[in-house]
Amino acid sequence: MKYEMVAGFETHIELATNTKIFCSCTTEFGADSNTHCCPICIGLPGTLPKLNRQVVKYAIMAGLATNCEIANISKMDRKNYCYPDLPKAYQISQYDKPLCEHGYVQLSSGKKIRLTRIHIEEDAGKLIHKRGDTYVDYNRGGVPLIEIVSEPDIRSVEEAKEYVEKLQQIMRYIGISDCKMQEGSMRCDVNISVRPEGSEELGTRTEIKNMNSITFIGKAMEYEFGRQVDLIESGGKVEQQTLRYDDVTNTTSSMRGKEDANDYRYFRDPDLVTISVTDEEIDELRAKIPELPAQKKERYVNELGLNEKDAQNIAKYRNIAEFFESASDGVKNPKTVANFIIGQIFRRLETESDKEEFNIATTAEQLKELVKLIDDGKLKNNLAKSTLEKMLDTGKGVREFVSESDLAGMDENTLNDLCQKAVENNPKAVADYKNGKQKALKSIVGFVMKESRGRADAAAAEAKILDLIG
Amino acid sequence: MAEGKIKHYSDLLENKEISCKELTEKFLTEIESANKDLNAYVKVTPDTALETAKKVDEKLARGEKLSPLEGIPMTLKDNISTKGIETTCCSKILEGYTPIYNATVWETLSKNNAVLLGKTNMDEFAMGSSSETSYFGGAANPHNINHVAGGSSGGVASAVGGNIAVYGLGSDTGGSIRQPASFCGIVGLKPTYGAVSRFGLIAYASSFDQIGPITTTVEDSAIVFDAISDYDKMDSTSQGRKGTPTVDSLKNDIKGLKIGIPREYLEGIRDDVKLSIEKACEVYKSLGAEIVYFNLPALKYALPVYYILACAEASSNLGRYDGIRYGYRTDSYKDVNEMICKTRSEGFGDEVKRRILLGTYVLSAGYYDAYYKKAQNLRGSIVNAFKNAFASCDVILAPTVPMTAFEKGNAISVPIETYLTDICTVPVNIAGLPGVSIPCGFNDKGMPIGMQLIGDTFCESKILNAAWQYENAAGAEVFKASQYGVKL
Numbered sequence: 001m002k003y004e005m006v007a008g009f010e011t012h013i014e015l016a017t018n019t020k021i022f023c024s025c026t027t028e029f030g031a032d033s034n035t036h037c038c039p040i041c042i043g044l045p046g047t048l049p050k051l052n053r054q055v056v057k058y059a060i061m062a063g064l065a066t067n068c069e070i071a072n073i074s075k076m077d078r079k080n081y082c083y084p085d086l087p088k089a090y091q092i093s094q095y096d097k098p099l100c101e102h103g104y105v106q107l108s109s110g111k112k113i114r115l116t117r118i119h120i121e122e123d124a125g126k127l128i129h130k131r132g133d134t135y136v137d138y139n140r141g142g143v144p145l146i147e148i149v150s151e152p153d154i155r156s157v158e159e160a161k162e163y164v165e166k167l168q169q170i171m172r173y174i175g176i177s178d179c180k181m182q183e184g185s186m187r188c189d190v191n192i193s194v195r196p197e198g199s200e201e202l203g204t205r206t207e208i209k210n211m212n213s214i215t216f217i218g219k220a221m222e223y224e225f226g227r228q229v230d231l232i233e234s235g236g237k238v239e240q241q242t243l244r245y246d247d248v249t250n251t252t253s254s255m256r257g258k259e260d261a262n263d264y265r266y267f268r269d270p271d272l273v274t275i276s277v278t279d280e281e282i283d284e285l286r287a288k289i290p291e292l293p294a295q296k297k298e299r300y301v302n303e304l305g306l307n308e309k310d311a312q313n314i315a316k317y318r319n320i321a322e323f324f325e326s327a328s329d330g331v332k333n334p335k336t337v338a339n340f341i342i343g344q345i346f347r348r349l350e351t352e353s354d355k356e357e358f359n360i361a362t363t364a365e366q367l368k369e370l371v372k373l374i375d376d377g378k379l380k381n382n383l384a385k386s387t388l389e390k391m392l393d394t395g396k397g398v399r400e401f402v403s404e405s406d407l408a409g410m411d412e413n414t415l416n417d418l419c420q421k422a423v424e425n426n427p428k429a430v431a432d433y434k435n436g437k438q439k440a441l442k443s444i445v446g447f448v449m450k451e452s453r454g455r456a457d458a459a460a461a462e463a464k465i466l467d468l469i470g
Numbered sequence: 471m472a473e474g475k476i477k478h479y480s481d482l483l484e485n486k487e488i489s490c491k492e493l494t495e496k497f498l499t500e501i502e503s504a505n506k507d508l509n510a511y512v513k514v515t516p517d518t519a520l521e522t523a524k525k526v527d528e529k530l531a532r533g534e535k536l537s538p539l540e541g542i543p544m545t546l547k548d549n550i551s552t553k554g555i556e557t558t559c560c561s562k563i564l565e566g567y568t569p570i571y572n573a574t575v576w577e578t579l580s581k582n583n584a585v586l587l588g589k590t591n592m593d594e595f596a597m598g599s600s601s602e603t604s605y606f607g608g609a610a611n612p613h614n615i616n617h618v619a620g621g622s623s624g625g626v627a628s629a630v631g632g633n634i635a636v637y638g639l640g641s642d643t644g645g646s647i648r649q650p651a652s653f654c655g656i657v658g659l660k661p662t663y664g665a666v667s668r669f670g671l672i673a674y675a676s677s678f679d680q681i682g683p684i685t686t687t688v689e690d691s692a693i694v695f696d697a698i699s700d701y702d703k704m705d706s707t708s709q710g711r712k713g714t715p716t717v718d719s720l721k722n723d724i725k726g727l728k729i730g731i732p733r734e735y736l737e738g739i740r741d742d743v744k745l746s747i748e749k750a751c752e753v754y755k756s757l758g759a760e761i762v763y764f765n766l767p768a769l770k771y772a773l774p775v776y777y778i779l780a781c782a783e784a785s786s787n788l789g790r791y792d793g794i795r796y797g798y799r800t801d802s803y804k805d806v807n808e809m810i811c812k813t814r815s816e817g818f819g820d821e822v823k824r825r826i827l828l829g830t831y832v833l834s835a836g837y838y839d840a841y842y843k844k845a846q847n848l849r850g851s852i853v854n855a856f857k858n859a860f861a862s863c864d865v866i867l868a869p870t871v872p873m874t875a876f877e878k879g880n881a882i883s884v885p886i887e888t889y890l891t892d893i894c895t896v897p898v899n900i901a902g903l904p905g906v907s908i909p910c911g912f913n914d915k916g917m918p919i920g921m922q923l924i925g926d927t928f929c930e931s932k933i934l935n936a937a938w939q940y941e942n943a944a945g946a947e948v949f950k951a952s953q954y955g956v957k958l
């Protein structure tokens with residue numbers, strides 16, 4: 001029998017606010033343990049939370065960018081459980097009235113992955129195990145999170161990976177999170193079940209907790225899919241449980257079963273007032289949502305003449321897309337700009353985070369100047385390429401490397417003289433060509449190009465040389 | 471008429487009849503002797519007090535004017551956070567816990583050079599009606615030390631009633647300011663929910679808790695309330711006082727004032743208490759007020775609603791005491807779970823455990839709808855019932871407690887019966903209303919009787935005005951000072 005994978009995601013994303021969700025401590029990552037704490041975020045007796053409004057705004061932007069309905073009225077609830085990294089013994093979260101509901105993320109196939117809800121909550125601290133002891137670091141406690149819950153609409157590992165990538169791109173685009181999975185600012189819990197292909201019923205699901213890499217998400221899902229199918233095939237039953245994934249052995253193992261599930265005793269947090277958001281506020285936030293990668297890609301293909309793949313690669317990163325758009329504004333052929341980015345510039349940005357940060361020495365204005373010289377026929381492609389390398393090395397503009405005489409082009413006589421010289425200096429190549437070796441012509445033209453430091457028009461030189469030896 | 475003590479002491483200081491240092495020392499000396507009987511203070515802070523007194527004397531020496539509460543010796547209930555001064559909620563679990571920040575009310579008062587004499591006794595985590603659930607033993611009633619001072623702010627009431635503090639701040643979740651004030655023959659104001667910041671008040675039940683003054687007179691109550699009722703950005707539920715200072719309207723004429731008495735408040739009330747209430751009505755009639763009786767049937771749900779919701783919130787609020795970061799930690803344990811279990815089992819007293827268990831139960835899956843949710847809905851009905859009541863009367867008059875102060879040991883031996891004695895005080899907390907308890911007589915055993923005036927939200931001026939008028943008109947036999955403390 002063939003089986004189908006059914007998966008849904010719960011994705012936690014740390015918001016890029018300067019301060020924590022209920023106090024004024026910084027959210028900065030990587031400080032010494034317990035230095036970004038105050039009486040409020042370590043829950044000292046008598047302290048009260050005060051909601052950081054920026055968190056509400058960012059969460060609404062996340063909702064708007066994923067096609068959610070935004071609630072005008074919502075509230076904060078307490079999720080009660082006892083763990084040393086949770087200093088109040090409850091997490092302030094949203095239970096039955098989340099800020100955003102009923103959205104979706106569209107995959108490149110056109111399929112929509114529906115979002116049940118997006119709500120805001122506080123992060124917990126971190127346990128650190130060392131020297132045979134356990135320590136608690138509360139720096140992360142109170143860092144604002146959104147939790148994005150999807151419907152079980154995902155049917156394959158590929159869809160799962162694309163879903164996570166799309167979420168990552170969107171959240172980065174709207175500037176509410178850096179979504180760095182390796183630093184934990186984006187973490188996924190995957191709910192996964194299997195069913196015979198064609199069946200409409202949902203199987204019993206398991207939940208793989210705290211995945212922090214897209215590669216591992218794929219591997220864990222493949223493993224868990226296989227495990228569940230094998231179990232059913234051999235007459236067993238999938239048990240509802242929470243799993244952890246071990247990336248060394250590439251297996252999942254049980255953290256707790258259904259019977260150990262916490263009763264969180266949710267109730268409204270009496271320390272916080274109702275969150276009300278007016279339609280005007282929502283409109284203001286909507287106006288702040290930039291054009292998103294999917295729309296940009298479409299526009300690059302339809303209006304700027306890029307191919308699908310290039311358009312997608314550029315649109316994926318907001319910094320690069322913006323660089324591309326301003327460098328190609330007013331040039332004759334935006335594709336030239338795209339080629340420089342994907343060819344030469346990408347070679348310098350090896351990792352995803354390099355591309356995300358997009359730290360290059362050349363400005364969009366400088367690249368535009370270079371491309372305009374090509375547009376005007378003043379600069380030949382070869383020279384342009386080598387010039388761009390120098391620009392990227394130094395941060396200096398095109399004029400630093402290309403002289404007026406370079407740009408003036410080459411007059412008829414000079415070209416004639418150079419071609420004459422090329423023929424005279426390459427008797428072997430001339431003979432080879434005359435003997436039918438077409439390739440030999442290239443090396444004669446190459447001589448001209450080298451002598452002229454790239455200024456000569458290769459096509460004109462070729463014609464001239466043919467005249468001379470033909 | 472009872473003389474306002476705050477004004478009296480402030481005048482003595484301003485007129486240089488006594489220095490602040492001398493005044494403070496007098497109180498400290500009296501605390502030393504009286505506290506043996508009263509057990510009102512669980513911690514005395516002479517250094518803090520004398521340091522402040524010195525500042526006040528320097529100010530006076532420079533010829534500067536004092537603000538109303540400057541240099542006045544006072545106390546705080548032990549659940550109000552004081553930076554650098556141990557704050558335990560009279561629980562073993564907070565043994566040795568010294569806050570690193572000030573509660574907003576104390577921040578405000580200490581800036582005004584309030585002279586803090588010490589922290590006062592209370593029921594553990596404010597759960598109780600006699601102060602006897604305190605880890606430090608109960609506080610005694612200054613009118614008869616074989617009786618309790620009431621609770622949970624029993625220490626403040628005992629200290630103020632015993633004249634070893636001019637005033638104090640307590641907290642009132644289900645009657646914890648008004649009931650001990652009533653038992654000790656003094657004035658206790660539970661402000662409107664949101665009028666006074668809760669920041670730094672160690673929570674029992676967050677949607678009920680409110681800090682308020684315990685004083686010997688209504689004027690003092692108004693002075694202290696005016697000083698602490700500011701909007702606080704640290705407390706999202708805070709709104710501050712609405713309107714002019716309450717002190718300004720104390721002497722307003724109450725001719726034509728409609729005083730409502732819900733009949734339910736008089737059911738099951740002991741005869742001596744009922745008699746005093748009836749006498750008070752006569753005083754009000756003589757002042758030109760009108761007494762109207764009506765029914766408030768929603769009140770019959772008040773006690774269960776209160777105990778379900780308050781315990782639910784408490785079960786969550788008290789989850790943080792795990793021995794990891796501060797306070798008591800058990801001596802030996804195998805792992806973190808055992809550490810938390812043992813710490814809590816050893817650190818909390820029986821009454822606190824009882825309420826945590828009850829609260830956990832009513833919030834649990836499968837019981838939530840039957841208890842917590844139903845109680846929330848009924849809370850809404852009680853709020854509306856009061857709203858309607860205030861459409862036809864200005865203030866409500868009711869007994870504060872159905873009886874006078876219990877004898878020591880009675881309250882904790884019968885917890886459920888003791889819960890029932892909160893019947894008259896909890897409705898105000900459920901509805902977030904202001905209520906003030908004032909003395910209205912003594913019974914034949916010499917124990918004080920109190921009555922409360924209840925107003926619509928943010929109508930502190932109205933109830934304090936009505937209270938002041940009664941205080942001014944009632945005979946001296948209603949106000950008898952105890953034998954203890956400073957008399958100047």
